[in-house]
Amino acid sequence: MRTTSRDIRTANRYRVLRQAIADSPASRPRLAEATGLSPATVATLVGELLDQRMLVDAGFEDSGGGRPRGLLAVNPEGGALIGVDVAETYVHVEVVDLTLRTLARAHEELYPRDHAPAALVRRIGGAVRAATAGAATRGPLLGAGISMPGMVDREGGVSVYAANWGWHDVPLLDLLSGEVPSPLYLDNPMRACLVAELWFGAASGHEDAVVVNLGTGVGAGLALGGALHRGASNSAGEWGHTQLVLDGRPCHCGRHGCVESYVGAPGIMRTLREIDAGSPLLSEEDQTATVDRLARAHGAGDPVAARVFAETGGYLGAALADLVNLLDPEVIILTGWVARALGTPLLDEARAAVARHALSRPLESTEIVLSPIRVNPVSLGAATFALEGALASVGRGRR
């Protein structure tokens, strides 16, 4: 796809509102300085955002002698956004305002009986209604974003493939259209985490960022040159299925030695089993419990847990070093429930291993951090798809 002047205007609108959110209230000269856009461009874009009531005037600041400068704030009443994280075992909904304050939320467990498309769509609709019924209405509903596991065709609104549910080419947006307020945006959790980091997290203000998601599955979201890199078939970022060990552990994708089979939760459990097959930390049926116990045991000085952290951090660091050497990003952000549970001790082991494996020049220019986002980042990112959609349609009339 070619970049059109409309895409560029939309991308610049993103930059201005992102900066206004990070820096609210801010003057026009401050927004121009921070985004690198010209004062004239910023004036035009701010004008549009004021017209949309996404920004509001917020007083004046002294400019040191000259005329006082007008300040702009993000308008909490400028609109509400719905973000839905559909995972294999739950639906999580956040309703947020433009300052990303949560207005309401809902969380419902999913069971095997919910896994057929029609049943799942009803459960999603129910969760969204449960959340919006509780939300204090503040301004217009700008849209809803839905993150789905597996492979997603965001343009066509189709769930191309969800392995654990046996889904193929399910026209999800069509099915959802009666259940969830529109406009509706569909994408996968990796992309949701990435836009959440770009707008509200550790990628904010960076042009080249990689968000690495560590959970049961493992993947990477790539923001290069300030924009999401989606790839020729919208499936870029399968870092979890790049190779860490030639002819290594079998991976559920059918190949061997993938990164995921070492640093995803089942891979970490396998490492634990290899170190101590009878470990009391191990709960074969419960990944979350095992990972939580590992974290607590490590904090208490348990030597088996220490070895699991050292080995997992070593694998993770070797795999992150490949991202550093190939992409030379400004920042790599670790997110996902495994990264949250294992936290700084895993990060420290990984950083040490990256330093052993990466070339010195890209290593010096790349920071590796844990995600600073505290709410569910997938729901937040899904809500951000709706915000981006609303910004893309500014000037085209409301959809």
Place this chain on the structure above:
Amino acid sequence: MRTTSRDIRTANRYRVLRQAIADSPASRPRLAEATGLSPATVATLVGELLDQRMLVDAGFEDSGGGRPRGLLAVNPEGGALIGVDVAETYVHVEVVDLTLRTLARAHEELYPRDHAPAALVRRIGGAVRAATAGAATRGPLLGAGISMPGMVDREGGVSVYAANWGWHDVPLLDLLSGEVPSPLYLDNPMRACLVAELWFGAASGHEDAVVVNLGTGVGAGLALGGALHRGASNSAGEWGHTQLVLDGRPCHCGRHGCVESYVGAPGIMRTLREIDAGSPLLSEEDQTATVDRLARAHGAGDPVAARVFAETGGYLGAALADLVNLLDPEVIILTGWVARALGTPLLDEARAAVARHALSRPLESTEIVLSPIRVNPVSLGAATFALEGALASVGRGRR
């Protein structure tokens, strides 16, 4: 670095001229259709390129009933470009016109006595003078591009690091300013190959392309979203030093198991030695001779050569699959002297291995091809840096 509206205008100027080169002569509607730019934008950019005499009017075509459409051709007399490939053992200069026809060339060997900065600069100047003396002058000299091995700070014009010469922070552009016509542009061979493919090769018309260089060293140039991805410290693309085998072969970078130590020329020689230590194909001191002999032996049905091709193609395919899974590019282009020498038989082995290692969705959307460029692609790319520089300064007055 933020994208400014000037950058966007420059990028669009690249697109229009690139398309005009690929498609000369072409009408304005054809250029608009092929680039995805609006007819108004194309009209403005074509006007600028006509003013610069880079394009010229070239008759009319029937538009099927309406007014005949004016055709535009690239002007061979619109300017000359100098491209210099400085390698460890030679300096190669091409002088080309805007249709990329070679007007003159020079090729000179380098010896250890030439490796000090002052001596090398004199040799580069001499080679450029030897080439330009023989060039039929056709239009203005638009500039010179120089590709240097090692790490290059293109903005500052400094050779940051050239391992084999012991160079650190050599202010190369300053030293060259009396020796080579200006404006002068500096970058590395990987980036040169990438822009050559984007303008004149297999990446032309693609937004997401990876150029993989196989030689003594190994690297990748990334064009993502239609633009070079340079990374935070201008050192993205070190695919040769991503890991293929955990704790594998030692690499000259000091690490173990890097891609380069399996698919660079010395790595291929090591594979040959492991298969048959006394092979008559092996010429320990001469990489080029060994690789050429391997290619001939493979063509003649030699079983040792067949095993070397199969193993090297297997390593290469596994490493390319990581690029497919992570980046999901439209095209991967193999270039460099090793790729040229081993050609289609190596490509076939590599494609088979990619199919075993890559995920099916990105695999389907990614082509893997050999570079179609027949002249020295590094010199051609270096000349293209000068062309891009001239296009970037259109409207700012000649530098």
